Structures are given as C-alpha cells and as structure tokens.
Amino acid sequence: xxxxLAKRTEDISAFYVMEILRRAKQLEEQGVDVIHMEIGxxxxxxxxxxxxxxxxxxxxxxxKYTPAAGAMELRQKIAEFYLERYSVSVDPRRIFITxxxxxxxxxxxxxxxxxxxxxxxxxxxxxCNSNFVRLFEGQTKLIPVDAKDRYQLSxxxxxxxxxxxxxxxxxxxxxxxxGTVISPEALKAAVLSVxxxxxxxYSDEIYHGLAYGERTASALEFSDKVFVINSFSKYFCxxxxxxxxxxxxxxxxxxxxxLAQNIFISTPSNSQFAAIAAFDSETIExxxxxxxxxxxxxxxxxxxxxxxxxSIPVKPEGAFYIYADCSKxxxxxxxxAVDLLEEEGVAVTPGRDFGQHNANQTIRFAYTTxxxxxxxxxxxxxxxxxxxxxxxxxxx
Amino acid sequence: xxxxLAKRTEDISAFYVMEILRRAKQLEEQGVDVIHMEIGxxxxxxxxxxxxxxxxxxxxxxxKYTPAAGAMELRQKIAEFYLERYSVSVDPRRIFITxxxxxxxxxxxxxxxxxxxxxxxxxxxxxCNSNFVRLFEGQTKLIPVDAKDRYQLSxxxxxxxxxxxxxxxxxxxxxxxxGTVISPEALKAAVLSVxxxxxxxYSDEIYHGLAYGERTASALEFSDKVFVINSFSKYFCxxxxxxxxxxxxxxxxxxxxxLAQNIFISTPSNSQFAAIAAFDSETIExxxxxxxxxxxxxxxxxxxxxxxxxSIPVKPEGAFYIYADCSKxxxxxxxxAVDLLEEEGVAVTPGRDFGQHNANQTIRFAYTTxxxxxxxxxxxxxxxxxxxxxxxxxxx
Numbered sequence: 001x002x003x004x005l006a007k008r009t010e011d012i013s014a015f016y017v018m019e020i021l022r023r024a025k026q027l028e029e030q031g032v033d034v035i036h037m038e039i040g041x042x043x044x045x046x047x048x049x050x051x052x053x054x055x056x057x058x059x060x061x062x063x064k065y066t067p068a069a070g071a072m073e074l075r076q077k078i079a080e081f082y083l084e085r086y087s088v089s090v091d092p093r094r095i096f097i098t099x100x101x102x103x104x105x106x107x108x109x110x111x112x113x114x115x116x117x118x119x120x121x122x123x124x125x126x127x128c129n130s131n132f133v134r135l136f137e138g139q140t141k142l143i144p145v146d147a148k149d150r151y152q153l154s155x156x157x158x159x160x161x162x163x164x165x166x167x168x169x170x171x172x173x174x175x176x177x178x179g180t181v182i183s184p185e186a187l188k189a190a191v192l193s194v195x196x197x198x199x200x201x202y203s204d205e206i207y208h209g210l211a212y213g214e215r216t217a218s219a220l221e222f223s224d225k226v227f228v229i230n231s232f233s234k235y236f237c238x239x240x241x242x243x244x245x246x247x248x249x250x251x252x253x254x255x256x257x258x259l260a261q262n263i264f265i266s267t268p269s270n271s272q273f274a275a276i277a278a279f280d281s282e283t284i285e286x287x288x289x290x291x292x293x294x295x296x297x298x299x300x301x302x303x304x305x306x307x308x309x310x311s312i313p314v315k316p317e318g319a320f321y322i323y324a325d326c327s328k329x330x331x332x333x334x335x336x337a338v339d340l341l342e343e344e345g346v347a348v349t350p351g352r353d354f355g356q357h358n359a360n361q362t363i364r365f366a367y368t369t370x371x372x373x374x375x376x377x378x379x380x381x382x383x384x385x386x387x388x389x390x391x392x393x394x395x396x
Numbered sequence: 397x398x399x400x401l402a403k404r405t406e407d408i409s410a411f412y413v414m415e416i417l418r419r420a421k422q423l424e425e426q427g428v429d430v431i432h433m434e435i436g437x438x439x440x441x442x443x444x445x446x447x448x449x450x451x452x453x454x455x456x457x458x459x460k461y462t463p464a465a466g467a468m469e470l471r472q473k474i475a476e477f478y479l480e481r482y483s484v485s486v487d488p489r490r491i492f493i494t495x496x497x498x499x500x501x502x503x504x505x506x507x508x509x510x511x512x513x514x515x516x517x518x519x520x521x522x523x524c525n526s527n528f529v530r531l532f533e534g535q536t537k538l539i540p541v542d543a544k545d546r547y548q549l550s551x552x553x554x555x556x557x558x559x560x561x562x563x564x565x566x567x568x569x570x571x572x573x574x575g576t577v578i579s580p581e582a583l584k585a586a587v588l589s590v591x592x593x594x595x596x597x598y599s600d601e602i603y604h605g606l607a608y609g610e611r612t613a614s615a616l617e618f619s620d621k622v623f624v625i626n627s628f629s630k631y632f633c634x635x636x637x638x639x640x641x642x643x644x645x646x647x648x649x650x651x652x653x654x655l656a657q658n659i660f661i662s663t664p665s666n667s668q669f670a671a672i673a674a675f676d677s678e679t680i681e682x683x684x685x686x687x688x689x690x691x692x693x694x695x696x697x698x699x700x701x702x703x704x705x706x707s708i709p710v711k712p713e714g715a716f717y718i719y720a721d722c723s724k725x726x727x728x729x730x731x732x733a734v735d736l737l738e739e740e741g742v743a744v745t746p747g748r749d750f751g752q753h754n755a756n757q758t759i760r761f762a763y764t765t766x767x768x769x770x771x772x773x774x775x776x777x778x779x780x781x782x783x784x785x786x787x788x789x790x791x792x
Binding site (some may be wrong): 003004005006007008011012013014015018041045046048054058059060062064065066099100102103106110112113115117131132136137183198199200222229238239240241242249251252255257258261262264265266267268269270272273310325361364379 | 399400401402403404405408409410411414419437441444447449450451454455456457459460461462496498499500506507508509511527528531532533584594595596598612634635636638639642645647648651653654655657658659660661662664667721748
C-alpha cells in the first residue's frame, strides 16, 4: 500500500462487472456479437419532450449556475409529482436537485453520517451504497436476506441488528439486484422502527415507476423524518443527463444547502431545465408505454430462465433485473459469467458485485435490451447448457 | 446540535456572500438596480461551437452514461491541450473528467486524504477547498499570506509549516480571491519541496487561461506526482455545464477510477461531447477575445479603485477578481458590503468568505460584468464615499 493513497481506497471496491464489460468490448472489437444483459441503464432514448426542452435551453447559450439546491421550478414540479403520485405534500425547500442519485447519496450521508457510525443494508444490495458510507468513514452492516424476506430488510431484522453505533438503515425498493418490492405495510413498519430509535432512514427509490405488480410506496408516506433518494436516470430514461434528487428532513435542510454549495455549486442547468418536461403528460404517457415493455420483457425472461433450470425464488416486481440462482449450473457465478461471455457472447453481472450472501451462486440479468435480443440470449444460454450438461435435463 | 446531523456539518461554513445575494435578489424584486460584482461566474455566453455541439449531441436523444473516467475522445483532447499549451505530455489515462472542479476535488482528496491529515493552504483562499478537506475528516492549516508573498504559498512557507500530520499542499494560481499568479520558479520550488517530502501537491488551476501578465505555469511542468484540478467553467465559460477534470499521479489512477465509478458513475454526457469543441481553434480565438476584454476590465477597475482610496498592494494578474483593502472606508468589510448593497445597489463579496487573515478589511470585486456596468459601479462607490466622508479626501 502506497502511503500517499488514502486508506479508504483499499475498501472501495471495484465492480467485477467492469472486467466483464472490458472483455465484452474487446470481443466486440474482434467482431463478436455480444448481448448486453449486464447494464443497469435503460436502452430507450431520452423522452422526446425532455430532449427538445434541453435543446431549447442550450440554444440560449446562457448556461449558467442555478442555485445550489436546484432551479425552484423543478423542485416545485417534483413536489407536485409527490402530491399526485403518493398523495404526499412536500415543501420544495426540502427537495435538493443533485447530479444523479450518486449526488443525492453524497448529500444524504454527508450531512448525517459520522465516522464509525453504521448503516444497515440488505445483502444483496447495490454495491455503491456501502462505498458511499465508507467514503465518510462510516461502516456498513450487511444483513443477509433471503427469498422468505423478499430480499428486503424488515422492522424485525432492523431490530435484531441495531447496535450501539447504528445510525440508520438503507432500504432500496424496487431492489437492485433482486427487483423485489417491499410492501407498503413492511416499509411503514421499517420506517417507524427507525423513527422510534431516532435513526436515519435512507429510502433508495431510484427504481420507482418501474414496477409491474404491487404499488411501490414512498417512505415519505409514513414519515417526514426520512431521506428519499431518487433519480431521473431509470424510469425517466435520462442516465447521461446526470440528474436526481434527495428529499431531506426539515432539520437537515440548512446543512444540506451548505454542503451542496460546496461540493456541487449546482447540478447541470440544461439537465434541470430539460427535466422539467419529464413530468409533462405526453412524457409520462411515453414512459408508461416503456414500463409495459419492461414488464413484457420481465415476464418473458422470467419464464424462460425457469425453464432453463435457473431458480428465481421471488418473482421480481420492479426495476429491470432478475437475480437468478444458477447453482445447478455452477457454484462459481463469476466464472459462469466469464464463460457465458467467452463462449456465447452473453454478458451478465456476477452475484459477488452485490454482497457475499449466496453471491457465488447468483447472477443478475438486466432486461435493458429488446425482447428479440433477450430471446436470442435465451437460445445461447440453452446452447451453453446443452453443451455443458449433455446428458442431463436440469429441471425437467 | 441535533444528534442526527453529522458533526462535519458544524464546520462546513456557509458563504457570507449568499446573504448578500439573497438580499440583492430581494432588492431587485423591489425594482432596485443591482450591479453584481460578487459573482464568480463569467458573464459571457457559452462559446457558440460548444453550444452547437451540445445541441447536435442532444438531437440524437441517445444521452447515456460514458465511462466513469470520461469519454476517451475528450481525455485525449485535454492531453493534446497540455502538450500544446504547456509542452507537457500526459497519459490520457491520468485525466479524469469530473462534474466541475468540485468533482475534481472530491476525487483528489477522496483518494489521498486520511482522517486527521492536514492540508496547507494560503489565507486568503477559496473557501470550498477547506470544506472538501473537512468532508473527508481532514484538517486545513491556513497560512496567512501577504502582499510580499503575492498572496501565495512558497517552498519556504511550506517548509516552515509542514508538520507531523501534514499530507499535502494546495496552491491556487491564478488565485481566488486575490487574482495573483505564482511565478513558474516559485511554483516549481513549491512542487519540488512537496515531492521531496513525499506529500501530495494539489494544484488548483481552474483560472488558467485567464491571465493578463506573466505566463501561468502548470504544476505538471515540474512533476508528474501532482494533482492538477481544472475546469471548463471559467476560461471556457461553461459554468452551468458542470464539467472539469483532474489529472492524477500514475499511482492514483486505479483508485481514482474506482472512486469515480462509485460517486459519479459518469459526468454529464452532453457536457462532455460539447466540451470537445472547447478546444477548436475558432473557440479558442473567441475565448482569447474575451480574455482581452477581462484584461481591459481589470485595468479599468484596478485604477479606479486606487483612485477611490482602496489599497491593492499586488496588482492582480489573473482570474476576474480584485481583492481590495478597504480599511480606509471600514474595518468591518462585511458591514461595508451590506451598506454598499443597501445604499448604492453594488454587490461585492466580503473578505471573511476567504479566511481570517485581514478578512475584515478586504472585499473582493469580480469583474464579471461589462465595462459600462463597472463604470457605473465606480460612480456609485464614489457617491457612497463622498457621502460617508464628506470632508476628507481618502487618498488624495
């Protein structure tokens, strides 16, 4: 370890999928056709109205800073959105526009987390979250969750694992990588249990809007003491614009404002003015059509993976991921991911990117590619399996 | 202090100028004409070619993530720029595109600074810098600098103040708020002195390109072990696009890549593809015309402020600021700033935003407004002074 490097850099992990991606690019340069099911990014273009508003703004040439907390017009739009979609009234002062959900996490943890304090998270979960905690010298306590938990924390699990140094809890619903949604009742119980302990509840709602079953409740419906993190990247298909938001409890408004002034100055202006159009009815209609397309892909992929012998103990109801148990094929899912790429040109994400619990027997499929391509990937998976297990029928 | 708030939020200071800005807006809403000389943002529009490239990119609708380190095409352009402008060869792998210089500081300090480690900075300096250090649980040691130092640190001052827990040194040239430029020789000596101690040298070069006298050398000319922070906001007039870069020493490349993946995912794509046009010859020609306009404003404002009785012990040679000693008018520069705004509609930034050293007898004027407006501001300052000191001639 070089002494000039900060110690935290030892703990902030790289994503294994980056190695998969690197190799996929190499193969593509050699002319191999790779089907990308590793990427957590919608394949759709940005909504037309968003694009045209972005262009209209750029045409002025007047691309200046906005206030650190964001353009008030956008903050008000988001407040209206919460009223319409969740019947929750939020003071726009509590809404901070950020450079993506990553910026939202920087603010939320930055204003609330002291060195040594602990945040509870489900294992598996999105790996960046614990890296943010590490960035601020906090610690993550990963709590193994299983199908019986719908891969989500609960008030009960929180109670069991809450310790002296626990500062708060992060729940992501719909979850990345499992796609599972916490029920409104379970979310409410979890939120209230953290409120009771005067802890911080961080609700990662960046896949809200991409749900195909039960309603996804916002933590804000149950308490105004929570942090809600959201983004225009997923449902709104605006990844490259880098824009998201965080809603903070009233007591954090002033500190969040100061931190945002320092670490962002402001969020990209053209992304902000474009995002105002994300709530237009014509945009929402288009996004709802896309949601149905995602649902159709989910249904197709889910059933085909089951037929191929993967086990998916909880049917995913949101995001664009299926977290599949591949233990019938391999007990080293990273190696499986490498083999699938090398032999069949199918790129997936190995479970170890999301934690330790059963990580080596799971892989994540992203259905961020067309149904036709997904069907092709299924055919390739079938070829792979028939070649590896010529005499067996995996689950037939 | 609320126990849910992180302790660091007590130390991350608000900017006093925000109060000035808030009041300026109120006055403007009441119909008062305010001349803004408090704002650290060029008044020019973004360069036309940059805007048209940004629009061309948005028109595709395909606004996706780029690699975390940035689009390779842009990183290469920046490498070419260093070769042309500084005769320095930089491996594009060491260049990371960031959401503004703020993002560059997040990466630079995030990968290098451990809790309790100290960074030396000049007092006065840009206030966010020490707040970044605090964010990562580090400490800033402010070293008072005066006219005789050209308001810059030197190898000598660094040697005097280097202690057990010192990790590195930040030098900003051209400086905000003083506008002074460190000589290539003094910069070289400072860089080498830090290299010798195996410390980290952070070179804030975000006002490079905006220099009106001596050449501004890059720290990269003297060592490849330095961090160089730069931005498209100032010289390139692209504030609202939120795009900058950091060049890291080779040993930090891998850790910086991981940190960027986690805390940014990527920098706004359209800002990146637009920024490629920032290096076109027609854009550089336009920016050089603007530089001359800034130089003319500097000359005018400098001489007029001296005539009015302000003291400016070092003629500023860069950025777009004049840091003026106002002690003949007031020993409370914050109150002076308030009075100038309330009585004359001239907004300036009080010295205490930049440190403690002589802060109450200095104010910063930004010449980010037209010559005509600056002339108007000077007239108002003269009215103010004549009213306050009817019988005296301040420096005549």
